[in-house]
Amino acid sequence: MCGIAGVFDLKGRREVSRELLERMAYVQRHRGPDETGSHFEPGLALAHRRLSVIDLETGQQPLFNEDGSVVVVFNGEIYNFRALIAELQAAGHVFHSRSDTEVIVHGWEEWGEDCVSHFRGMFAFALWDRGKQTFFLARDRLGVKPLFYARLEDDTVIFGSELKALLAHPGFRREIDPECVEDYFALGYVPEPRTIFKGAKKLSPGHTLCLRRGQSAPEPVQYWDVHFTLDNPISFEDACGELITRLREAxxxxxxADVPLGAFLSGGVDSGAVVAAMAHLSPDPVNTCSIGFDDPTFNESAYAARVAQRYRTRHYSGLVACDDFSLIDELAWLYDEPYADSSAIPTYRVSQLARRHVTVALSGDGGDESLAGYRRHRLHRNEERMRALLPLGLRQPLFGLLGRIYPKADWAPQSLRAKTTFEALARDSVDAYLHSVSVMRAEQRRQLFSNSFRTGLAGYTAAEVFHRHAAQAGTDDPLALIQYLDLKTYLVGDINTKVDRAAMAHSLEVRAPLMDQELVQWFASLPSHFKLRGAEGKFLFKRSLEPYLSRETLYRPKMGFAVPLARWFRGPLQDRVRQALLGERLADTGWFNPRYLRHMVDDHQSGIKDYSASIWSVLMFEAFLRNLEGGKIERLAEEAPMQGEVLPC
Known part of the structure; x- marks a missing residue:
């Protein structure tokens, strides 16, 4: 796991400043504390910060082919590298290391742009072929590893593992994109391929970008997508057996790994399944790590301990105070963009704990998206059945009216909280799903933004993100459609972003078996009733795991990695909330309605209504602006050692 950065001159062969490249790499030094490397030639500069995991002695980067004409910097892991080495050696390629990185340069020589189709893993890399004058960027299929890039006004392309690398370049313009502000307050993150800045993009999962010197820059090309065929003829019983086989293979x-390895263990189904598979495959006790909270309402550590005891793991647990809100400013620095998933706090803490004992940790991320594990999946399916009974032309006025007049009863039993359901029934399927997952829903965003900001959006809404993906889903199955949307939006923009930044802050590599490309596609071939049956999500998964995990682990209600925001904002953070939401920084943007901000703060702190999720999203946006203005990137870049100096970890 590493940090990569670089500069490519599209127009010619202008020299790249060594000092500039070292600064772009240095601001990401947390991603690679073990070694640093760089490569320069006219019109090109590549940098690499290494976290050594495989081939500790000879896996340094940048890494070259036999004659030095092809060079790569790479972040991630190619899990099938041993099989690829054998295949490429049989084709005549000579390897000089045992590193998975080297299969990329030889794979490029053998297969060209199609090399990515041969790689099974998580990866983001930049490759230069001098003979073809070609610069090639690639990102893995499910967006586990990040890759940012920008084309500057002078026709140079810069890239990095994090936005920090781009922000360290003096030619990068920090102009915020208003449409991405709308996206952020709807989703809690800025979805691919855009970033919060107009001039920068994320390379979308399953895409490559091939640039040739002297030619106009093309658009990225998609090389993979998940296909929800739902046509696998396998029986349910056989699928249970095959699932275990495929899980163990992933x-x-x-x-x-050539370094200590372990797993995150939350006490839930997904992490328990991964640990069970690891225990089956390992002759030695598995290292497991979990975080508990001092408030039992948010504490799953006892369930994690039971799984650890069953598999006799070497278990490490930590306790986090439920008032552990000291990370707000640190999170703004880590994520570079506004990011509003508060579970980043415990994720940061469990990564911190894990890194004391291991360098690589396996996680259970990705199971809910592929196997319909979220409560919203069940609710959406039920709503779809009701939507099918009435055409949209009748549903919109009827349920739209009910949604407007029905009170939002957060305090009431679940069966009486009908407002959201009425609002969803008044929409089509895609808009309804966006409505259900939004941090701040459309009407609330309308009140949040100033009149001038809404005018500037010119009718744009975050719904366009979902409709764009839905048009490519290739399925009309209601459950499969929203699973596809989750894989394209929430999994990449929220889950993978959260884990990558929180883990790499501690130089910890996280691997997610349930995001294995072949496993994900196999899940997508199974009929929807294997995944969601009655009120039980992940039905096939849980049935398959009954011999390996207790019924309590498999069937207890999902808890999640929550933090007590509502209490924080009425207690120890109430002054911070008032200063941030009602202060000058947000007011000076002209983007927000100060009366609505005050309404949210007053109603929440008086206990009239729970606005905790909305307040957190605004609080993190204000922290992003403060971080951007604070000059930390510039100060850190100035600390970058010059050539020949010792690079600190």
Missing amino acids: VRLRMV
């Missing part, structure tokens, strides 16, 4: 591939 886990086995991710257990290759």
Whole structure:
């Protein structure tokens, strides 16, 4: 796991400043504390910060082919690298290391742009082929590893593992994109391929970008997508057996490392399944790490301990105070963009704990998206059945009226909280799903933004993100459609972003077996009733795991990695909330309605209504602005050692 950065001159062969490249790499030094490397030639500069995981002695980067004409910097892991080495050696390629990185340069020589189709893993890399004068960027299929890039006004392309690398370049313009502000307050993150800045993009998962010197820059090309065929004829009983076989294979591939390895263990189904598979495959006790909270309402550590005891793991647990809100400013620095998933706090803490004992940790991320594990999946399916009974032309006025007049009863039993359901029934399927997952829904965003900001959006709404993906889903199955949307939006923009930044802040590599491309596609071939049956999500997964995990682990209600925001904002953070939401920084943007901000703060702190999720999203946006203005990037970049100096970890 590493940090990469670089500069490519599209027009010619202008020299790249060594000092500039070292600054772009240095601001990401947390991603690679072990070694640093760089490569320069006219019109090109590549930098690499290494976290050594495989081939500790000879896996340094940048890494070259036999004659030095092809060079790569790479972040991630190619899990099938041993099989690829054998295949490429049989084709005549000569390897000089045992590193998975080297299969990229030889794969490029053998297969060209299609090399990515041969790689099974998580990756983001930049490759230069001098003979073809070609610069190639690639990102893995499910967006586990990040890759940012920008084309500057002088026709140079800059890239990095984090936006920090781009922000360290003096030619990068920090102009915020208003449409991405709308996206952020709807979703809690800025979805691919855009970033909060107009001039920068994320390379979308499953895409490559091939640039040739002297030619106009093309658009990225998609090389992979998940296809929800739902046509696998396998029986349910056979699918249970095959699932375990496929899970173990995905886990086995991710257990290759030359450094200490372990797993996150939350006490839930997904992490328990991964640990069970690891225990089956390992002759030694598995290292497991979990975080508990001092408030039992948010504490799953006892369930994690039971799984650890069953599999006799070497278990490490930590306790976090429920008033652990000291990370707000640190999170703004880590994520570079506004990011509003508060579970980043415990994720940061469990990564911090894990890094004391291991360098690589396996996680259970990705299971809910592929196997319909979220409560919203069940609710959406039920709503779809009701939507099918009435055409949209009748549903919109009827349920739209009910949604407007029905009170939002957060305090009431679940069966009486009908307002959201009425609002969803008044929409089409895609808009309804966006409505259900939004941090701040459309009407609330309308009140949040100033009149001038809404005018500037010119009718744009975050719904366009979902409709764009829905048009490519290739399925009309209600459950499969929203699973596809989750894989394209929430999994990448929220889950993978959260884990990558929180873990890499501690130089910890996280691998997710349930995001194995072949496993994900196999899940997508199964009929929807295997995944969601009655009120039970992940039905096939849980049935398959009954011999390996207790019924309590498998069937207890999902808890999640929550933090007590509502209490924080009425207690220890109430002054911070007032200063941030009602202060000059947000007011000076001209983007927000100060009366609505005050309404949210007053109603929440008086206990009239729970606005905690909305307040957190605004609080983190204000922290993003403060971080951007604070000059930390500039100060850190100035600390970058010059050539020949010792690079600190």
